[in-house]
Amino acid sequence: MASTKPILAVGTMDSKGPEIAYIAACIRKTGCTVLMVDVGCSTVTSKHNNIKPDVSREEVASFHPAANADRVKKPRHDFSDRGEAVTFMGEALVGYCNANRSEFSGIIGIGGSGGTALITPSMRSLPVGFPKVMVSTMASGDVAPYVGCTDITMMYSVADVAGINKISSVVMGNAANCMSGMVRWGCNLKSGLGGSQKPTLGMTMFGVTTPCCDAVRESLQDDYEVVVFHATGSGGRALEKLVSSGLVSGILDLTTTEVADEVVGGVLSAGPERMDAIVQSGLPCVMSLGALDMVNFGGIETVPAQWNGRLLHVHNSEVTLMRTSVEENRKIAAFIAKKINQSIGPLTLLIPEKGVSIIDVPGMPFHDSEADKALFEELEKLVHQTETRKIVKVPCAINDPLFAQEAVREFQKIASLEVELDCMNEEPPTIQIPAAAPGPRDEILHRLKSVVASGKPIVGGGAGTGISAKFEEKGGADLIVVYNSGMFRMGGHGSLAGLMPYKDANAIMLQMGEEILPVLQNGTPLLAGVCGTDPFRRMERLLSQVKDLGFAGVQNFPTVGLIDGVFRKNIEETGMSYQKEVDMIALAHKMGLLTTPYVFSPEDAVKMATVGADLVVAHMGLTTSGSIGASTALTLEECVGRIQAIVDAAKSVNPDILVLSHGGPISMPKDAQFIQSNVTGIHGFYGASSMERLPVEIAIKEQTQKFKSITLN
DSSP states (O other): OOOSSOEEEEEOHHHHHHHHHHHHHHHHHTTOOEEEEEOOOOSSOOSOTTSOOSBOHHHHHTTSTTOOHHHHHOTTTSOSSHHHHHHHHHHHHHHHHHHTGGGOSEEEEEESHHHHHHHHHHHHHSOTTSOEEEEETTTTSOOHHHHTTSOOEEEEOSSOSSSOOHHHHHHHHHHHHHHHHHHHHOOOGGGOGGGOOSOEEEEEEOGGGHHHHHHHHHHHTTTOEEEEEEOSSHHHHHHHHHHHTTOOSEEEEOOOHHHHHHHHTOSOOOOTTTTHHHHHHOOOEEEOOTTTTEEEESSGGGSOGGGTTSOEEEEETTEEEEEOOHHHHHHHHHHHHHHHTTOOSOEEEEEETTOSSTTSSTTSTTOOHHHHHHHHHHHHHHOOOOSSEEEEEESSOTTSHHHHHHHHHHHHHHHHHHHHHHHTOSSOOOOOOOOOOSSHHHHHHHHHHHHHHTTOOEEEEEOSSHHHHHHHHHTTOSEEEEOHHHHHHHTTSOGGGGGSTTSOHHHHHHHHHHHHGGGOOSOOOEEEEEOTTOTTSOHHHHHHHHHHHTOOEEEEOSOGGGOOHHHHHHHHHTTOOHHHHHHHHHHHHHTTOEEOOEEOSHHHHHHHHHTTOSEEEEEOSSOBSSTTOBSOOOOHHHHHHHHHHHHHHHHHHOTTOEEEEESTTOOSHHHHHHHHHHSTTOOEEEESIIIIIHHHHHHHHHHHHHHHTOOOO
16 A cells, blocks of 8 residues: 655756656656655756746755755855755755655655765665665766665666656656555565564674674574674674664674774774764663774785785785784774763673684784783773673683673673663653754754763853853853843843843844854854743744854743742743743754753753753852852752752753753852762853853953052153
């Protein structure tokens, strides 16, 4: 039975309009529905104006992460060359497909070299198992750059994709029928091959670790479907793709040899992203050091001259192996430890103390106990072990049956641990966080999580002037926020003036943005303090202005959260409630903006996390200290309990949410450090008065006093 969701037929309709229309017609004949998507980039007016797309190039362009108003309106004319235009539209199509993935059932594209380069990135971004067909003039050559490690079906067009003729009509018709067949009769990958209901595990293997991997697979096959990936670069990338697609339930990354090729410079690297999807998945993982004694090259004549004098082993006529050295193993250990330290799920690293491959044992060519020792000791030094992240040393070689038994036991242990942890939650979270459109938040959120993973705090700063923003950026601020209180603060007035009826808060924010955005030179994200309760603003239009101006995200300020007592109750009763601010954050999230709201209680944290807030700022009240700071405030010790409650509440909805502290007595670095040291799950600090007002007060006063201390002749 045909899917009710349409198939996307994608092409540059300024040059391939009749061809896309033909494919669409063939698909409709099979009973499937179809949407024609235009990704054209040409500056020449199309000859096929009678063929109208269902999704215009302008709509596709609007999904580009960095699309501004001009490019959205005129995606064809803002580029210095065609290559830039193709890149832009390719990135926009990725955004369009990811944002609408649940709305279509398959994707088919046609094109030459440019069209193939434009369309296939969106196909690669889709999960394994999602139907994807590319009819291309490039499909008879090296298709690796287009396919990557995904399951794109590449069909050679035979003739150029230029008109409908005896050849192209058959090729394109077959492609259309192929796509319809995938959609109508496709397999459900999540059910496993042959309809198996067993959970799927991904395992890496190499020729020199085959005995180990075979033994592990055989031991687990009654309970799991074990899918093996040959660790040749593409194998590691394929495993990571399946992990990110949600198609595996656990990982046995026993053969990490691709890391040696990445670090040293062999030919079988899986890239610097190797292990990223694994450690970020939260899935149970047993990892080991299989084949890290070797770097791979082609035939012996292809080994670069720089490795003359190194220990080489001819595996066969096409493969030459080079033994890794002590120093190289230390670098390999550093790469692996950095990745492991980012793991968020149960992970055990097994160290085979007697050898990492079949040729790294006594009497074999790559046996080198000193090199192995350097690898093992560096890992033990660099990996930050926790209750769920452990190193286990096994006193045998990797292909010894005892090692395979230990790998199986350890996986079963951490897999059952994950089940136990899940069962501890008597009421599992059922909240579905809404999806966000592609936008500035994607890159920024990745960057912020990388900061945390590196062991550093996220630091945000408020800026009431361009000079504040400029030097906060130079100081390394990760985020900068502008809102109306900044203007009052740096004008010598208390920050709470921003809550009084003195000026239009949202107008001030937009004006400050125009002044401060040009000052930022290093790409530091600028966030807008939006008054979400403003009754004179249509919030969707205001947020569009914010986004078009160049702001990367929003914060809810001015906020009614700073008001309490009877006045607060009256505000809530008369339509100017905190919920209005929650609604503003929800809308900004859906628009792809980074959302970093102030929260004042665990209840606020739950509300904001539920609508998709990326980062919540635990607000402890008006900042103390300085000439215009508050004198009535919580103590640091009181803040610890309040912030911890906010952290716990936010993470009960979204375990990946980021949390910063702000305000009250947290006015100096030592105060922020006290919070960091005493609150679990806090990721940094956001300062406003403490980042610009207090430093200015101190510096100007001291400098003036120094000038006053000079003497006259």
